[in-house]
Amino acid sequence: MTSAEEVHVRYEKDGRIGRITLNRPAVRNAISMAMPGQIAAAVAEAEADPEVHVMVLSGAGEAFCAGYDLTEFAQAEGPNPGVQEMPWDPMQDYQFMWKNTQDFMSLFRAMKPVVCKVHGFAVAGGSDIALCADLTIMAEDAQIGYMPARVWGCPTTAMWVYRLGPEKAKRMLLTGDKITGREAADMGLVLKAVPEDALDDEVEALAARMASVPVNQLAMQKMVINQAVEMAGINQTQRLATVFDGITRHSPEGMNFKARSEQKGWKQAVRERDEGTFDWTTNEEMPRRNR
Template sequence: MSDFTTLLYTAGDRVATITLNRPERLNAINQAMPGEIRRAVERAEDDPDVHVIVVRGAGKGFCGGYDLKEYAEAEGEIPGSQDMPWDPMVDFAMMERNTQDFMSLWRASKPTIARIHGAAAAGGSDIALCCDFVIMATDARIGYPPARVWGVPTPAMWVHRLGPQQAKRLMMTGDLIDGREAERIGLALEAVPEAELDAAIDRLAGRLKGVPRNQLMMTKMVVNQAVEAQGLANTQRFATLFDGMARHSPEGIWFRQRAQEVGFKEAVEERDSGAPIAEGVSKRPYRRS
């Protein structure tokens, strides 16, 4: 639709489809995308003919996360990386808004399905895990690599979907896992070869769209309130504050400086190499832009 710049919205046969549409950037999240996701969900909510919402990505993958190449390599103060000393509540307000935009998929009265091919990495996994159901290609990948340095997943859905041990494993390592592993541990409802992904989505959507909207709403509310009673809102507040801290910690500032010095790709390789972050990084003076 012409009023969206980062996604496409279509609806038919009781299914609304939200397609993340920045394929040239692997559908990376920019400043406009979170709010547009919320608006698309609200459009589907307002349509009495829609029973199910499917979220997918255009091009080679679902979503590569926040556009960290753009953010990390940019000089000067940018959204998510303030000059020091930084104001954590300014950062919190920005990321809380994004988190709640993604959570519109969770709060929607209608069931939401994430269709994952390629990768749902970092912020892309945030979007996917705010959906009620995740269906993946077997060779697709999901995970939150910035948990190693420069990020914490703000919707904090990992523990509620997986329990503490698997959540700690994936959040502490930042590992990406494929669809087979995601299905095995219960993160994905189903994993199929990519050629069969649309058929798998159609099977689930087909079962759901035949159920009355009020019945879908009631059963979703029952399950959601159980998760929310476990403290989801407070967990998200912690995660959102910690995400800002991660980007302004000595190691977070080191990572951004390295991205500016050697490029984002090489900085990521250094971050993910398994070697300790450069010795003395915590004692380095902050470099003001």
């Protein structure tokens, strides 16, 4: 970090709590090139401080995270780290996205617990970040989902299946739907949902409760539970998901999405994707009977 403009993640120590804040409020904390590494750096700072017991992850402004910044990755003409020219190099893409995945997973792998506070929405890559936390609490009217499952994405952290189980994970990823915080809590995707005006107090109470536990006790309990997830093969699943994520962006449909974003702007392309009003295979609007 060499200037204030490049600080896309803030870290502050507040007694026994390390506060990690996604800090691009003007673009709803959309994920920049720098953000994943800065998340991992903030986690490392909290991990290294013996006085910090718990981390609280949140987003500045009106939302937690809007996913990857499509102005950088989709709308910009020509190749970029997320979309190469054809023929593409899968290993180059894998190296780029695997690093991002591991940066997000620093939240999961940290020895100290992480509580994520979601207001507004945590969508697309933003849901990857939120679901890597140990405990996620949402505002009841906040939204979460992985809409790129419809075209141009595969959630590289694969946390949907580890939190929901196969059938409910399929319900989310075979539709690309968004759900509210209340629905997410009822489904078991997140710990709980509360009215937005109670969200801060709910997160603070949970963080304070855990902060009263010795650091070594917290680490042992988290490591035992994480071991069960790791034994279920999360590392292998994430490697496959990361490879597939690259394929989604370089498939014929993925390249059509990129071209549509360049021509019409990413907001229209995303709207057509999410509403199911565009056929990415034929590159034309969907007949109404098929929508």
